[in-house]
Amino acid sequence: MSWQIKQLAGSLGAEIQGPNLSSPNDDDISKIKSLLLEHKVLFFPGQSISQEQHVSLGEHFGQIEDHPNLKNPFTDYPGIFELAATHGGVADEWHTDITFDPSPSIMSVLHMVKCPEVGGDTMWCSLAQAYDELSEPMQEMCQSLSALHDALPHNRPDKMTIHPVVRVHPETGAKALYVNEHFTRRIVELNATESDALLNYLTSWVKNPRFTVRYSWTPGTVAMWDNRCTQHFVLNDFSGERIIQRVTIMGDEVKAAREPRWAPYVRPGSLSATSRHDRQLALYLKQKSDLKQKSA
Numbered sequence: 001m002s003w004q005i006k007q008l009a010g011s012l013g014a015e016i017q018g019p020n021l022s023s024p025n026d027d028d029i030s031k032i033k034s035l036l037l038e039h040k041v042l043f044f045p046g047q048s049i050s051q052e053q054h055v056s057l058g059e060h061f062g063q064i065e066d067h068p069n070l071k072n073p074f075t076d077y078p079g080i081f082e083l084a085a086t087h088g089g090v091a092d093e094w095h096t097d098i099t100f101d102p103s104p105s106i107m108s109v110l111h112m113v114k115c116p117e118v119g120g121d122t123m124w125c126s127l128a129q130a131y132d133e134l135s136e137p138m139q140e141m142c143q144s145l146s147a148l149h150d151a152l153p154h155n156r157p158d159k160m161t162i163h164p165v166v167r168v169h170p171e172t173g174a175k176a177l178y179v180n181e182h183f184t185r186r187i188v189e190l191n192a193t194e195s196d197a198l199l200n201y202l203t204s205w206v207k208n209p210r211f212t213v214r215y216s217w218t219p220g221t222v223a224m225w226d227n228r229c230t231q232h233f234v235l236n237d238f239s240g241e242r243i244i245q246r247v248t249i250m251g252d253e254v255k256a257a258r259e260p261r262w263a264p265y266v267r268p269g270s271l272s273a274t275s276r277h278d279r280q281l282a283l284y285l286k287q288k289s290d291l292k293q294k295s296a
């Protein structure tokens with residue numbers, strides 16, 4: 001049976017009818033891989049997969065990883081992470097998954113187990129389109145910057161890493177704007193107020209409706225997204241239960257469009273009350289240099 005592929009929005013997203021994801025063959029997987037590079041997020045409604053089949057589907061795309069910070073409320077099935085609305089599992093801030101990690105996951109395979117009749121849609125945005133539509137001077141500047149991310153939303157502000165503000169997709173070569181309101185705290189090379197202004201601008205810019213797709217779920221739908229060039233957001237506008245199970249594929253090295261052109265911002269003079277905004281960055285840089293000295 002041939003597949004029906006319906007593009008859902010101008011920037012990203014396609015709905016696929018046809019494949020049976022409980023037992024995909026090699027041709028199916030290579031077709032899905034190229035569709036994912038093209039559309040960035042894919043939806044397969046009407047699937048029926050067990051937890052075991054879910055994990056083996058994910059294994060076709062790479063090594064499965066557990067969530068670094070969060071525990072599963074219901075399932076102990078290895079490799080499956082479950083989010084349930086009644087356990088606070090609604091990610092209603094725009095984010096790319098796990099960017100506080102040095103190697104954030106490359107993609108996720110989600111199975112919608114239970115969803116409300118109305119509400120609880122998920123939105124994705126294309127970070128490639130968001131980058132492409134910046135003006136050239138803004139692109140130039142962003143390519144030369146890096147940003148500090150942390151796991152504060154998971155109560156782990158001590159988990160920090162630095163990523164380029166613009167990353168290059170390892171397979172397509174496309175550049176993507178890689179900051180998000182959930183995990184990104186600070187532009188490393190700018191002072192605190194400049195960083196706030198630019199981060200506010202960029203994290204709002206990526207939400208431009210023209211860069212997004214919105215999906216209304218039905219139970220059984222499987223979705224896959226490329227976590228290297230998208231963000232997502234769940235609409236917290238429903239009552240009742242919404243349960244998703246997710247398999248996450250281990251990440252790769254985040255490749256910068258360019259090396260940072262400037263050194264990290266260091267506040268001149270001694271620390272004062274106003275320098276509290278620089279404390280986290282100063283702490284991270286100190287930890288890094290202590291580690292370097294230890295390993296030297």
Ligand SMILES: [Fe+2]
Pocket residue numbers: 091095096097232
């Ligand atoms: Fe997420």
